[in-house]
Amino acid sequence: MDTNAIIHLLKGNKALGSLIHHYQLYISFISEIELLGYQGITAKETRQIEAFINDCRMVDINQQIKRKVIQLRKTKKIKLPDAIIAATTLYLAASFVPSDKGFKNITGLTYSDKF
Numbered sequence: 001m002d003t004n005a006i007i008h009l010l011k012g013n014k015a016l017g018s019l020i021h022h023y024q025l026y027i028s029f030i031s032e033i034e035l036l037g038y039q040g041i042t043a044k045e046t047r048q049i050e051a052f053i054n055d056c057r058m059v060d061i062n063q064q065i066k067r068k069v070i071q072l073r074k075t076k077k078i079k080l081p082d083a084i085i086a087a088t089t090l091y092l093a094a095s096f097v098p099s100d101k102g103f104k105n106i107t108g109l110t111y112s113d114k115f
Helices: 003-010 014-022 029-036 043-054 063-075 080-092 101-105
Strands: 026-028 057-059
Touching: 003 014, 003 029, 003 043, 026 029, 026 080, 029 043, 029 057, 029 080, 057 080, 063 080, 080 101
Parallel strands: 026 057
Antiparallel strands: none
């Protein structure tokens, strides 16, 4: 899941909410950093995010993901966190749940039909 999609989910997006009950969700370590490192986050929001993260499979970076991030950054105009999330999705060969249109130009991503 893209970090912005996670934010929409946590704010109650019903279409995304159905994903929780039907699929094992994977998130990149970078989403954890982005979500919990948000300036001004409240203790309640932190608990909510941590509970969500505990229900997901966390994917840390490895050599294959690093190589794909480097390739994406060399060939696409993409922010580093988005490149890490896209590369992680490609590494897993998983369906992707984006909320950011910047991912549309990444070849090989398979998008979830649920969002």
